[in-house]
Amino acid sequence: MAQLPCDSDGVCMLCKQKPSPSQTLSCRTCATPWHLSCLPSAPLSLSDSHWDCPDCSDTSNHYPVAPTADLVSAVHAIQADTSLTDQEKAKKRQELLAGSSDSSKDKAKTKDIFDGSLNCSICMQLPERPVTTPCGHNLCLRCFEKWVGQGKRTCANCRAQIPAKMASQPRINSQLAMAIRLAKAAKSGEGSSGPPKVYHFVRNQDRPDTAFTTERAKKTGKANACSGKIFVTVPPDHFGPIPSENDPIRNRGVLVGDTWEDRMECRQWGAHLPHVAGIAGQSGYGSQSVALSGGYEDDEDHGEWFLYTGSGGRDLSGNKRTNKLQSFDQKFENMNEALRVSCRKGYPVRVVRSHKEKRSSYAPESGVRYDGVYRIEKCWRKNGTQGCKVCRYLFVRCDNEPAPWTSDEIGDRPRPLPKIDELKGAVDITERKGDPSWDFDVSVVLALLLLIG
Template sequence: MICKQKPPEALTLTCKTCVTPWHLACLSAPPQTLADAAAWECPDCTFVASDSNPAFPVGSGSSEDLIAAIRAIESDQSLSDKEKARRRQEVMSGSVVKSAAADGVSGKRESNDVLGLLDGSFNCSFCMQLPERPVTTPCGHNFCLKCFQKWTGQGKRTCAICRSTIPSKMASQPRINSALVIAIRMAKMSKSINAGGPPKVYNFVHNQNRPDKAYTTDRAKKSGMANASSGKIFVTVPSDHFGPIPAENDPERNQGVLVGETWVDRMECRQWGAHIPHVAGISGQSDYGAQSVALSGGYQDDEDHGEWFLYTGSGGRDLSGNKRTNKDQSFDQKFEKQNEALRFSCRKGYPVRVVRSHKEKRSSYAPEIGVRYDGIYRIEKCWRKVGIQGYKVCRYLFVRCDNDPAPWTSDDHGDHPRPLPVIKELKDATDVTERKATPSWDYDEEVNCWMWKKPPPESRKLGEEILEDGSTKTVRRRAKSMSVRERLLKEFSCLICRKVMLLPVTTPCAHNFCKVCLESAFAGQTYIRQRTCEGRRTLRAQKNVMKCPSCKNDISDFLQNPQVNRELMSVIESLQEQEQSKEMEDNVESIEETCDADEENIQSGEETSDADEKNVELSEETDDADGKSDGIAVFTEISNKESEILGEDKEGKEVIKTPTTETKSQKSSKRKEPDGGDKISEVKVTQKPDAGVETRSKKPKVGTE
């Protein structure tokens, strides 16, 4: 302003073109009427270009180009007021804006452009770009990490959009919202995939094309078996198969994997399906069970007694830096991942294949060389105890239950149910788990063998199916291909209910939840805890610590007034609307295809019925012609027989006469179809002889006159 003062809003006039407020008292020629005020343009917009042009931002061109660009934006009726304001800001700040006349593309992004949808909703208010390492404030606004740190580094503790107070802990140590990071990355990857480019090269060799032994390629970083690739898998069972490997899954030898079989190393053992992992000692999934274990001297706590042994779980060792092994334990083991898989098999009573390696130096039952398959075991108990190195370890009691004798015995029969051994360390154990239900793999007294007493778990992996010609075919579960929108909606899921968030809120620790789920998780808890000293006097109130459901951070202050992340909610709603519209389009297309197919079937049916009617008419005409000829033949035959009978009367034989009434002579004439088929059609012929003619049938009725 010329007067260097901030006038009240009633004494300001806004330019029509650049939307800049001007002080009425400072104008040399203010508008006289309201109509002039509505169409008024400031002196900058009405400025005529001369040699002494004022300085404009770099990239904006001359004043005439700037005014023309702003007027073009104002005249575009397809843009909303918010979009016009954003484009005017880009023009005034010198940003490169492509006009619709220049590129032939409208300003609106396509509705199916997921990246454009995120770009319009998640833009950082500082740099006006998609957030790089996004940070979400408790009030629900998103910023780049660098922009946010620059803002708070200036000593500002309020949100740049809504001026809400930012917690001091978040201002000093902001957390990156990982859900937004994944969503933005997926949208960018989908755009790059759709745009095209050099395809990625995947080095994959089908099982039938692999050699019989493990091999190394030029891509191997180290020699030997450290970076070797697996050889051909000889058995057709999936990788998550429970129990012994039978003969029907051994197309090479037709005998299955027998107890006592020995292989050179773990890679060859993998090829026969006894133990799939060539490094890990446990093969299993935490929510499915464990299929096999390997005894290879990994832990000093292991105790091997042949028919039963105490097995130590995995974990508790620092394997950072791509280390495969580490003998020193640095933290406690927990029942998670492979350890939980073994406990799952303990509860269900699943059979577990056991292989022993020559690396187990402390066992008398380990093979001298290679890796040996020792049969089926079952986990009877599991617990946790303090190990030799001073940290807790997970322990499992394995008991053998195989139909074949063990490799170290001379018995000619398999195992029988035996009492469990006495384990002394159970006195000081914690988290003891024992099977309460009947086991899935148990001994049958009638058949005298170990077998599945319950149906085995259904495989979740691919396997091989033997065809009639002896070849194999890969059996794979068909996975439903998910679109980019579906994957984004899956990422925008609540960490409590695991569903797409409804009224999403973001905690200061950068975790996303449904507002209802988060509030219900702390329902009934007060923010302040009143304390008394044995009921005599009141102590100072204490704040209740409310930890985040996903971490240990205190979010009690945030829970007092959780704000919905409106930007995230708008993106979720837009994605859901687009997904619903796509489903409706697919349903309409499928209905149209079904209707077209039905119409084609109806037309073909009508054509078939017309042809059948024509065939029926032709057959009726043919039947009529045949009937006439058959009738003539019948009448001729009857006349001849009557003449023969009358001739017999003349010789003095008994004559039987019938009344001279109208009679019907019927005869079944059997003939073949005209097309030479095997069908026999029966035609009934009716003939009316003349009155007064005596007729006789082949079997006349006997009577008296």
């Protein structure tokens, strides 16, 4: 005969009646309530506090022993220990149950990453710079571009239709890239020793201060908003990453992959101070940061390197329709000269990408994201798509932290410069002559490679 307890509503699962409290008995091990009348062998008295239910009793196992028998035995051992108080027994039972549950879940999560369900549908490996189709299948960015380049507009796995917008401009699934990176670190045992590593994801929802509008604001929202409190202590002309010692609130600094709702919040954490301009810097000192926000048609973004167009050359006296056109040549002055100074000196330049960058596969889905430190290797002037000369800059990533779109466990390594075809017709070419002020930390890269290998 089946033996069933009462459910969460207090109704007996055997006779379908709700017994009174005087007809209910709770197990001392699992605290599950049972209907006294439906028990095959009732205790001698209701005051018996050492009663075990049929599921926890050693004498009632009429079926093969389940894997949880060891857990029940451990609970019995805790209950039989007379040196422990009731509170200590309850704490040990909780630790025993919670520990077994958490470890099994962690192992399952790590195993799920490598079971093949997330592999690229074309190369059948873990996707590098993963792109996820609407049907839920994953591909490497390179495999996806090759597949679409062959004129195929269906999923390589299930043949579902790929939207035209995604085929022309795929977006990297940064969350999947982060999950693969975490699984690789857990598999290699990186997290078993040393201090816990902080991974690159933050939503600044518990900010004490936000951007605000005054009574003089003529537009609603943040169009005429004033900046909120700057949370970091670095000066405005600070080059390079923002370390933890300059973050008195979170004590972690600004990490690669940190995301904010808009440019106002990005300013508050010091990654890029101007909330409208794309370049932060001084013509006689250098540039501290740039923002990629879809400003020019001939900009190219390849993740680890990109071609950036300087500022100026537009007549801003008109309206939004007319001031998008180049009306005169750009020159190396003001912000453009600041970028050229950073090119000559090899200064580190912080780079943030905005979701408004519609022509890049490396832009975030929403908000503004900090993507690490880059270095300007070359700059020049050339004729733009609208006929006027524009200042152009070659940015190359040089950061010891992995980029948000990769599943690598280490950051950048020295690489040859890409071939730029437009340099053939360029003028005013500037290249750095000496050693850069910011270079690859080879010792960190070697240490990480030894740890992973």
